Amino acid sequence: MDTPDVDVVVVGGGIIGLATAYQISRRFPDHQVIVLEKEKVLAQHQSGRNSGVLHSGIYYKPGSLKSINCQQGRSVMQAFCEQHDIPHEVCGKVIVATEKSELGRLDEIYQRGKQNGVDCVKLDADQLRAVEPYCRGIAAIQVKSAGIVDYRRVCFRLCELILDEGGEVHTDTRLLGVAKYNNQIVVETSKGPFQTSLLVNCAGLQSDRVAKLCGHNPEVKIVPFRGEYYEFSEKARHLCRGLIYPVPDPAFPFLGIHVTRTIFGSVECGPNAVLAFSREGYGKWDVNLRDLWDAVGYRGFHKLAAKHWNVGIEEMRRSYFQSVFLTSLQRLIPAVSANDLFAAPAGVRAQALRKDGSLVDDFVIQKEENFIHVLNAPSPAATASLNIGAMIAEQSADVLNA
Structure with missing residues (x-):
């Protein structure tokens, strides 16, 4: 079988991968871009399992990638939603x-x-x-300026636009191996090989593993934290008009239990942030032994646990005892009761952790020859996705113009 020649392979069909493929297609219209996604449907993980918040950028250190990309990205995302009739609202x-x-x-x-x-x-x-x-x-x-949006719809629209530009989006296509020959990369997949000039790793929860598959030695490891949410009953939805957040703990890149109205009319509260026993484990008892050992066997996790064991225990208490979660929630909205809460779908955050036990707060995007690796893209990555994609397109110029 002949190996198809393409200019860019983007690994990952979440919002960062799709936004990147879209922005590269726009900037380099004569170059073919393909997206590889191992799931049968796009946006199955972080991109389709978040609160749908359009973030403002208020929390982030000035000059950081988060600050720059969120500020610019929010305006771009809002304009994109308006242009393509994607449900969104600036509710504050x-x-x-x-x-x-x-x-x-x-x-x-x-x-x-x-x-x-x-x-x-x-x-x-x-x-x-x-x-x-x-x-x-x-x-x-x-x-x-904060708001809400349907990010899954954003992903599907980005896919349509990539196809319109002559690109391809391959779902149910698992990455098996990567080899480099001179200036070309051969990408082995479950649907056959591709030869490309540039590989962009936007694999989210699997990004550190994909980086290693490409011969890169990432400075961070992905440790999965499951975010558990509740949904307000219909009669309790009036308790929240927009988005309500607590003052966050500065020691952690998590925003605490907050209450958010969604673009679908529901109201969600959460999350608890507990170690997930599987990188794609959305239930309390979902276990992947490789993922679990990868996390608990990591020196950085040992140091994090030793330093913040008390916070971890409190998060677990909120996870397993609804009454503890309710007490935290009632600090913000005293009128809410246990009868008002119903379990909502959980998400898993791909949190990058360093060997010294520090949680990586900013985006981490590393370029190495003709590989670009997105190794940490937590919130507000969805808000900033179109801007992140444009930034990666800019970083691609030296390879694609060669």
């Missing part, structure tokens, strides 16, 4: 301090938001109640 959010000890951190977030050019204002308790009548807090920040 509040970040709420429920006790005096959080006021200092709340002010730091506000100052960072101002540095990042985010449209945000401070609220006192009365002003907060005017925005979110059922939310309890002593102070808050209102972020008017």
